[in-house]
Amino acid sequence: MADEMDADIDMSLGERFRVYLNYLAGNPRPNELVVLGAGRMSQCLIDAFVAKECFSKSEVVPVTQSQKSVSKWIDRGFERACTLTSYIQSQPPSANRIIMIGVKPQIRTELFDVLAVARDLKLEAVMILSILAGVTHTTLTKELSFLGPIPVVRLIPNIPSEIGAGVTLLYTNNEYVSKVSSALLRAAGEVFVLPESQFNAAAAVTGSGPAFVGLLVEGLADGGVLAGLPRDKAFEMTLLMLKGSIQLMLETGIHPGQLKDKVCSAAGTTIAGVRELEKGGVRSALIECIKATSDRAYELGNVDVNKK
Known part of the structure; x- marks a missing residue:
């Protein structure tokens, strides 16, 4: 896989990401992006991913707290938008799934508690992307351990990502996951892979x-x-x-x-x-x-x- 992923492939950004994701997943299943907490920052990233054809709207599942918010997403063409309760009850299909967590860090434990008690939920994923401010990779990996050994990527994007001119900070301890997630985040602008010790300082500059x-x-x-x-x-x-x-x-x-x-x-x-x-x-x-x-x-x- 390493040789194939490192090859100089003449493709668009979206095509390259899809190839990388399939290599990482080891399975040519349908791709899916599940966004838990589809707020303003999540929306910026989703729009960038769709614009660069990393995901189609039909492959994105914005999961929100209210039916009103769900309706707004559906009006924008994201027909799979739903509330968390509906998503849990829907029994998500097998997919090369990326989970993006975009809730406020203060309320993340409420979300995790709901997911943890949903015993029938088999939420398999290739990786988890976190845009939770201040929450370390180690902390998040521990708190999400009930989902199984899914690689976690810590991200700090910024608002200009909405037009593909953003700066995203990225940290993960998995080389191939870093490569795949970097390929995805380049749809939103520049990506800086940093040691996590520099994250809060860098986020203060780029994020705020x-x-x-x-x-x-x-x-x-x-x-x-x-x-x-x-x-x-x-x-x-x-x-x-x-x-x-x-x-x-x-x-x-x-x-x-x-x-x-x-x-x-x-x-x-x-x-x-x-x-x-x-x-x-x-x-x-x-x-x-x-x-x-x-x-x-x-x-x-x-x-x-x-x-x-």
């Missing part, structure tokens, strides 16, 4: 970062309005400025500090603005916000871990 960028954009655009710009122009200019600045750093490798220095001239307008940012503690606030976010991820990961 878009929220901080949104706040930054608002602040810069509001400043433009205060200085006399129409709001729509201030917003558009801010976004394009950020896009160009980021593209410049990515393509040239210029350090952010060098970029600042290139723009700042002696006794000029930009250095006056930089002075105000430093007086306001913006640099320190950004550092502290990443630290607080990372610490909170650790706290969430340790909620209820001893309940089972």
Whole structure:
């Protein structure tokens, strides 16, 4: 299997993933993605997977808490959407199944308790993908041991995954599972395979970062309005400025500090603005916000871990 998976196969991203999944499963059964907790982040990933043809809509089973949510998924063309109770009672068919867990980490034990007592549920799977913030690979493997020896992959995606421009952090202790899951997650953007010790810090930057960028954009655009710009122009200019600045750093490798220095001239307008940012503690606030976010991820990961 290793030689075949490592071969340079001239295929699309979706086709390559399907080949890898079949090799890993060792069985050409139908593919299936079961999503336990089909919320906002799960939806971003599902949409990316479908867009890149890793899964078809008929192969995706969004499992939600309410019938209202089920109806919304069905309206979007995911006809197999259902509640957890309905899924358990349906006796899932044999499949090359990937389970993705996307519930809030604080309530995961409630989900696991329901699955554990469903004695008639034979939920076979090739792997389990977890997007639970802060919950370690070891903890999740232990808590899901009632499902059997299914490989667990810990993921931290982000919101830009919705348009295939995301960053996903990935950790698993199985080389082939890492290869298959990486192939799938590339549908959502870039994938970083990291040691788990770096996960909370990296997730604070990539996972929570878009929220901080949104706040930054608002602040810069509001400043433009205060200085006399129409709001729509201030917003558009801010976004394009950020896009160009980021593209410049990515393509040239210029350090952010060098970029600042290139723009700042002696006794000029930009250095006056930089002075105000430093007086306001913006640099320190950004550092502290990443630290607080990372610490909170650790706290969430340790909620209820001893309940089972």
